[in-house]
Amino acid sequence: MPPNEEAPGRRGSSERRSRTRFVVLGMLTYGPASAYTLRKRIAASVGFFWQESYGQLFPTLARLEEDRLIQGQEVTAGRRRRRDYEITASGRDALAHWLDEPPMPQPERNELLLKVFFASEGGLEALRSHLVDTNARARAQLDVLHSIDSGLQAAFAEDPRMPFRLLTVRYGILGLEAFHRWSAEALRALDDRSPSVS
Amino acid sequence: MPPNEEAPGRRGSSERRSRTRFVVLGMLTYGPASAYTLRKRIAASVGFFWQESYGQLFPTLARLEEDRLIQGQEVTAGRRRRRDYEITASGRDALAHWLDEPPMPQPERNELLLKVFFASEGGLEALRSHLVDTNARARAQLDVLHSIDSGLQAAFAEDPRMPFRLLTVRYGILGLEAFHRWSAEALRALDDRSPSVS
DNA sequence: TTTGGCATGTAATCCGTTACATGATTAG
DNA sequence: CTAATCATGTAACGGATTACATGCCAAA
Numbered sequence A, B: 001m002p003p004n005e006e007a008p009g010r011r012g013s014s015e016r017r018s019r020t021r022f023v024v025l026g027m028l029t030y031g032p033a034s035a036y037t038l039r040k041r042i043a044a045s046v047g048f049f050w051q052e053s054y055g056q057l058f059p060t061l062a063r064l065e066e067d068r069l070i071q072g073q074e075v076t077a078g079r080r081r082r083r084d085y086e087i088t089a090s091g092r093d094a095l096a097h098w099l100d101e102p103p104m105p106q107p108e109r110n111e112l113l114l115k116v117f118f119a120s121e122g123g124l125e126a127l128r129s130h131l132v133d134t135n136a137r138a139r140a141q142l143d144v145l146h147s148i149d150s151g152l153q154a155a156f157a158e159d160p161r162m163p164f165r166l167l168t169v170r171y172g173i174l175g176l177e178a179f180h181r182w183s184a185e186a187l188r189a190l191d192d193r194s195p196s197v198s
Numbered sequence C: 001t002t003t004g005g006c007a008t009g010t011a012a013t014c015c016g017t018t019a020c021a022t023g024a025t026t027a028g
Numbered sequence D: 001c002t003a004a005t006c007a008t009g010t011a012a013c014g015g016a017t018t019a020c021a022t023g024c025c026a027a028a
Helices: A021-030 A035-046 A054-066 A090-100 A111-118 A126-155 A160-193 B020-028 B035-045 B054-066 B089-100 B110-118 B124-154 B162-193
Strands: A070-077 A080-087 B070-077 B080-087
Touching: A021 A054, A021 A070, A021 A080, A021 A090, A021 B110, A035 A054, A035 A070, A035 A080, A054 A070, A070 A090, A080 A090, A090 B020, A090 B124, A111 A126, A111 B020, A111 B162, A126 A160, A126 B089, A160 B162, B020 B035, B020 B054, B020 B070, B020 B080, B020 B089, B035 B054, B035 B080, B054 B070, B054 B080, B070 B089, B110 B124, B124 B162
Parallel strands: none
Antiparallel strands: A070 A080, B070 B080
């Protein structure tokens, strides 16, 4: 049998699992945007649980346009040119189809936990400082999310998608609260075993 | 200029950030092991927050041995040959050094939240079923972790690393509890808006 | 003895980040 | 006028998964 008859895995429905395309499609339902605008839009809305880099965004935009899921248009403002994209009807279909599929269980990878797990092979003071940092960062992020939450609550009734957005924020808050509690608890446990230097 | 004059960025201290090497080193502090054994050991201990595949494990083992951080030895049992590795003194040093460095903040990526965020572009029944699945899986994983926790508590006093291990389990439990609560809460919110079909 | 699982590995490929490069505006 | 920042892009690279390949062992 000749290899690659009809090139089975090239790029049809058998994408490995690049969710980047769908973030792009989803963000374009909020209105046309350039790559730069898209990146800012992503960072401002889902940034706390999803990020995209240009190196990913630009190729993805090119391929989405090839597939007619988005439509690009050259725009010249002043002397500056850029390319704005809008989602097409088939783009909306593709998005809706993806939304209906169950999310792939994503493999967790937590470097902090690795360092906790192997902590007895290293210095305990280092572990302690990692935990302190962790705790402070969780606290700070929690404050950010709380203020985002308040801000969104104010604009509630207007947009039918607001409730869903609030749900993602709520997820972040509950998760960070747990994380914050855990790091505090871990610090207490650590100090119980090896009482602080005082 | 000839390429790779002294190979500036080849592989010294400028590793991008492969934590795989350190999981391997850490696991080898529990005793010598082959690639296969290592994989099982990883799955059984840190599996709920860290996994490694063979495609990653084998090259990493080869490179760690090149760097003299581990020492391999051919073993023949029956007619079967395998390669067992043990950690060297410099391997322990490298591990300890890595443990002291603060963990890199890892970019979150949550596909479920993406689907929640864009839910209004898809079917709400699909979203609901994703949430139900999510809730059930969290519940199941929670049960697993609770039983792991009990099992470890029993063997507490023996191993000085047990407390650290318990901390990672505790992290999993707190996180999953939050996740479980969130998905239940989200389901309630969803049913409030679009009362179920009954 | 054939099936399936255990054990060891290799190869291809893709995802995603980082670093680099460049022109256009705006501020000082 | 120069520096900084905005905006748009490209190239290189490494990490990680998936799929493939092979041989030994045990059980039916």
